[in-house]
Amino acid sequence: MRLIFLGPPGAGKGTQSKLLTKRFGARHISTGDILRDHRVAGSDLGRLAEGFMRHGELVPDKLILKMIEGEVEKSPRGFIMDGFPRTVAQAEAFDALLGSKGLALDAVVLFDVDRDTLVKRLTARWTNPLTGKSYNAITNPPPGPGMRDADGTELIQREDDKPETVSKRLDVYREKTEPLVAYYRKRGKLVPVNGLAPVEEVTRQIVSALSPELQAK
Ligand code: AMP
Numbered sequence: 001m002r003l004i005f006l007g008p009p010g011a012g013k014g015t016q017s018k019l020l021t022k023r024f025g026a027r028h029i030s031t032g033d034i035l036r037d038h039r040v041a042g043s044d045l046g047r048l049a050e051g052f053m054r055h056g057e058l059v060p061d062k063l064i065l066k067m068i069e070g071e072v073e074k075s076p077r078g079f080i081m082d083g084f085p086r087t088v089a090q091a092e093a094f095d096a097l098l099g100s101k102g103l104a105l106d107a108v109v110l111f112d113v114d115r116d117t118l119v120k121r122l123t124a125r126w127t128n129p130l131t132g133k134s135y136n137a138i139t140n141p142p143p144g145p146g147m148r149d150a151d152g153t154e155l156i157q158r159e160d161d162k163p164e165t166v167s168k169r170l171d172v173y174r175e176k177t178e179p180l181v182a183y184y185r186k187r188g189k190l191v192p193v194n195g196l197a198p199v200e201e202v203t204r205q206i207v208s209a210l211s212p213e214l215q216a217k
Contacts, residue, residue: 003026006109007113012202016199018133020203024077024078026080028080029075029079030082054160056165064086085180109206110184127157191209
């Protein structure tokens with residue numbers, strides 16, 4: 001399975017990626033998670049990415065593309081790309097990379113969610129720093145007492161989920177990433193899903209858009 005999940009921050013790409021990669025045995029490739037790991041580890045890439053991420057800006061294409069190549073190589077059973085590509089230049093380079101390996105994309109799933117809902121979801125999002133699992137303080141509160149996970153881990157609010165940065169990230173999505181909708185529609189790959197539907201219903205919509213061979217896996 002080789003899928004791209006396309007959509008603004010907060011649309012549910014991460015949640016669905018985790019559910020579907022578990023079910024289909026593919027690899028979940030979240031460029032945001034990889035970059036956050038680099039920041040924690042204090043690597044060169046982490047240091048270079050830090051300022052862009054803190055301000056809700058995109059990390060330069062060159063750095064992202066270098067990172068992606070290795071990830072695809074580590075994915076013999078396929079992947080779900082979550083948060084990549086985010087620019088037309090990244091999409092073109094990714095097409096070239098897949099082409100050079102004789103691989104094709106199965107589909108690009110577009111998560112459709114309105115801006116007001118995204119702002120509400122992101123600013124209420126609390127994340128487990130160890131597992132990446134996230135909760136919504138209003139609609140899906142964490143199980144532990146206070147802002148804690150079931151095992152007692154203290155949840156954090158991602159620095160870029162704070163209101164001022166959320167608005168910037170949504171503007172960047174509209175300007176830099178939304179053109180990918182037309183890019184993949186033209187190539188016959190686009191599968192829109194209703195990101196406002198309950199989690200299980202979104203999963204069902206995605207699975208029903210997959211080919212019968214993939215569904216049978
Ligand atoms: P995310 O967790 O996907 O919302 O990503 C968090 C931040 O990481 C973004 O706001 C960007 O600064 C950076 N980032 C993640 N993926 C990419 C990408 N494909 N291209 C450029 N920047 C990215």
